[in-house]
Amino acid sequence: MEFVVLLSLPLAGAVLLGFFGARPWAPRLNIAASLATLLAACALTAKVILEGNLLLVREQFFIDPFNVFLVSLTAFVGFTTALFSRPYMRVELDHGRLTPGRLRLYHSMYQLFMATMLIALTTNNLGLLWVAMEAATLSTVLLVTLYRTPASLEAGWKYFILCGVGIAQALFGTILLYVAAESVLGGEGVNALLWTHLDAVKGQLEPTVIGLAFVFLLVGYGTKVGLAPLHNWLPDAHAEGPTPISAVLSGLLLNVAIYAVVRCKVLVEGSLHSDLPSRMLMGFGLVSVVFASFLLWRQRDIKRLFAYSSIEHMGIITFAFGMGGQVANFAALLHMTVHSLTKSAIFFSVGHASQKAGSQLMEDIRGLITTSPTIGWGLMLGSLAILGMPPFGVFASEFLILTTAMQQQPWATPILLLALGVAFAAIFGRVQQMVFGETTLKRLPHSPALLPVFAHLAIVLVLGLFIPPFLANWYRAAAGLIGGH
Amino acid sequence: MNGVPFDLQILNSLAALLLLVSFAMLSQRRVVTLVNLLALQGALLCAATLVIAWRTGKSHLYVSAALTLGLKVIFLPWLLHRLIRRLEVYWDTEPALNVASTMLVGVVVVVFAFGLAQPIAAIASTATRSAIGIAVAVVLLAFLTMITRSKAMSQVVGFLSMENGLFFGAMSATYGMPMIVELGVALDVLVAMLVLGVFFFQIREQFDSLDLHHLESLKEET
Numbered sequence: 001m002e003f004v005v006l007l008s009l010p011l012a013g014a015v016l017l018g019f020f021g022a023r024p025w026a027p028r029l030n031i032a033a034s035l036a037t038l039l040a041a042c043a044l045t046a047k048v049i050l051e052g053n054l055l056l057v058r059e060q061f062f063i064d065p066f067n068v069f070l071v072s073l074t075a076f077v078g079f080t081t082a083l084f085s086r087p088y089m090r091v092e093l094d095h096g097r098l099t100p101g102r103l104r105l106y107h108s109m110y111q112l113f114m115a116t117m118l119i120a121l122t123t124n125n126l127g128l129l130w131v132a133m134e135a136a137t138l139s140t141v142l143l144v145t146l147y148r149t150p151a152s153l154e155a156g157w158k159y160f161i162l163c164g165v166g167i168a169q170a171l172f173g174t175i176l177l178y179v180a181a182e183s184v185l186g187g188e189g190v191n192a193l194l195w196t197h198l199d200a201v202k203g204q205l206e207p208t209v210i211g212l213a214f215v216f217l218l219v220g221y222g223t224k225v226g227l228a229p230l231h232n233w234l235p236d237a238h239a240e241g242p243t244p245i246s247a248v249l250s251g252l253l254l255n256v257a258i259y260a261v262v263r264c265k266v267l268v269e270g271s272l273h274s275d276l277p278s279r280m281l282m283g284f285g286l287v288s289v290v291f292a293s294f295l296l297w298r299q300r301d302i303k304r305l306f307a308y309s310s311i312e313h314m315g316i317i318t319f320a321f322g323m324g325g326q327v328a329n330f331a332a333l334l335h336m337t338v339h340s341l342t343k344s345a346i347f348f349s350v351g352h353a354s355q356k357a358g359s360q361l362m363e364d365i366r367g368l369i370t371t372s373p374t375i376g377w378g379l380m381l382g383s384l385a386i387l388g389m390p391p392f393g394v395f396a397s398e399f400l401i402l403t404t405a406m407q408q409q410p411w412a413t414p415i416l417l418l419a420l421g422v423a424f425a426a427i428f429g430r431v432q433q434m435v436f437g438e439t440t441l442k443r444l445p446h447s448p449a450l451l452p453v454f455a456h457l458a459i460v461l462v463l464g465l466f467i468p469p470f471l472a473n474w475y476r477a478a479a480g481l482i483g484g485h
Numbered sequence: 486m487n488g489v490p491f492d493l494q495i496l497n498s499l500a501a502l503l504l505l506v507s508f509a510m511l512s513q514r515r516v517v518t519l520v521n522l523l524a525l526q527g528a529l530l531c532a533a534t535l536v537i538a539w540r541t542g543k544s545h546l547y548v549s550a551a552l553t554l555g556l557k558v559i560f561l562p563w564l565l566h567r568l569i570r571r572l573e574v575y576w577d578t579e580p581a582l583n584v585a586s587t588m589l590v591g592v593v594v595v596v597f598a599f600g601l602a603q604p605i606a607a608i609a610s611t612a613t614r615s616a617i618g619i620a621v622a623v624v625l626l627a628f629l630t631m632i633t634r635s636k637a638m639s640q641v642v643g644f645l646s647m648e649n650g651l652f653f654g655a656m657s658a659t660y661g662m663p664m665i666v667e668l669g670v671a672l673d674v675l676v677a678m679l680v681l682g683v684f685f686f687q688i689r690e691q692f693d694s695l696d697l698h699h700l701e702s703l704k705e706e707t
Contacts, residue, residue, distance in 0.1 A: 060665070125665070128666065134673045138676050165644065168624075172624065176658075179658045
């Protein structure tokens with residue numbers, strides 16, 4: 001029941017906003033739909049905690065601790081982003097960068113995007129997972145090109161074609177998985193793509209084909225995660241779309257893509273009896289971390305800067321899942337949570353900052369602390385948090401990942417430390433100038449929605465100091481499901 | 486005669502024709518012809534699905550054949566032709582690699598594809614598993630088509646051809662995916678093309694051209 005409500009709310013929101021998305025009260029409807037989705041997600045979470053795993057709608061949907069935690073995270077960030085987007089999009093409308101018609105598209109697609117992510121997270125059918133991932137791309141392509149500038153069209157095209165081709169590889173991987181599963185599960189093969197059934201027989205699946213399938217699945221979904229060298233679409237799509245979309249792309253879509261990769265990894269590892277999947281994840285992860293942290297230095301656009309930072313963090317998470325085992329999985333899940341909250345908080349403050357400066361170039365944004373102290377502090381604290389400074393939650397998860405790496409993969413630790421140091425220097429230097437530098441801009445009379453920023457940062461801070469027992473149990477259960485060494 | 490049933494012979498000829506069409510697409514520079522080839526590929530795919538459906542007696546394959554016919558043979562080519570007329574993009578520019586070398590690369594790709602298909606064919610239980618190599622080759626050739634073209638329209642045709650190859654692969658390795666997945670994939674392809682139609686007009690409005698060379702300003706330096 002909770003589940004049906006959870007999926008139908010954003011879908012209904014998308015339809016309603018498709019008709020009324022340009023009305024003055026549309027942003028409030030958007031917020032209301034997102035809040036209702038959040039409440040439904042909380043109810044579902046409570047149910048899973050009390051009653052254990054759920055199989056729904058003829059086994060097509062499956063809820064366990066791993067995905068229910070991502071469902072509530074997705075619904076939460078979806079809600080706060082809707083809060084943020086209301087004043088932000090109003091200013092964009094006033095500045096003439098948008099027309100009411102496009103605002104209607106924006107609102108409708110926003111809800112549709114939430115729906116596709118929730119379907120991708122909760123489905124038990126790997127084919128449906130693919131369909132939902134592709135639908136998530138399609139619903140955001142027209143949002144990336146919302147401003148219709150040449151740069152945004154280019155970004156949209158890249159996003160469309162690269163993710164399209166990438167996800168076609170994932171479809172091939174899914175087909176291979178199906179071939180391997182059908183020969184074991186037999187029958188009409190109706191169940192052969194259901195994750196729970198595959199999980200039950202994963203030891204009997206044909207290793208060569210499964211290995212091949214995993215390569216394609218990793219490349220396919222890895223494109224959506226933004227793993228280097230498949231990351232080309234990511235910085236463009238983040239920089240050129242409206243900021244609320246950057247926040248949800250970075251904070252949520254990347255998580256969902258990682259979720260898909262990890263779900264596949266669990267199956268493949270059980271079938272291969274080798275550490276090939278782990279090694280591939282670690283390899284892709286490390287390359288992304290190093291690559292992104294050095295490219296951070298070359299960025300001039302603030303949203304591109306933080307987009308590259310997202311690639312870096314996705315690399316860290318992928319690496320941690322690659323190491324596997326209780327502690328590393330725990331840390332990776334924690335890192336997914338805190339990265340998602342912190343990065344969206346940063347994009348919220350970046351959005352307001354660049355809106356005030358009238359430019360996304362970092363050299364044009366100066367002295368936020370004098371023109372608008374709250375935005376300045378939001379950006380500063382957010383950046384410190386994402387760079388892994390204690391006492392924020394990112395520190396805790398990165399610390400866990402590094403110590404585990406020291407035990408299990410000592411060779412990787414110096415590389416990770418170097419990359420984190422390079423990223424720290426690159427981001428901190430820029431942010432410091434933007435926040436504390438001299439400014440010529442005047443204080444603007446306009447109240448931004450900064451509640452989400454500080455709410456997110458507060459949660460990240462709490463997670464860094466103390467993880468509530470129910471949450472820790474939850475992470476532990478999920479980490480156990482993912483398994484590994 | 487040689488012991489291969491008649492329907493399998495038809496199927497193998499259809500598979501060979503599919504591969505031939507993929508090569509034709511690789512060398513074709515007229516966008517209109519490219520779209521016609523795509524429609525032909527769809528028609529071959531539809532015929533192959535019908536033969537398999539008739540052979541195995543699986544009723545859901547008839548639905549899937551009808552879906553292929555409606556979407557890939559009729560609707561998408563019609564949509565693309567309409568876009569071509571409205572946007573007046575009839576020719577692709579000279580490809581990055583000349584046609585002869587592209588064809589040679591294509592041959593290498595096909596050999597690679599058959600190597601890749603070996604372990605898959607080994608475990609597939611279908612009678613049609615010999616065609617898996619061709620399906621992989623079609624996917625990779627479509628990929629090559631996308632890489633060597635610079636016009637948005639040709640890249641999209643390459644993308645759809647890749648989807649055809651994947652579909653044929655699923656068909657020959659397992660007699661098709663479960664219905665719900667197939668419907669979902671078809672829906673995604675349909676929506677993707679509609680989004681693309683809107684998108685082309687936006688690009689056109691902004692640049693007066695559909696040449697992707699205009700879309701190369703976002704580089705790392707910026």
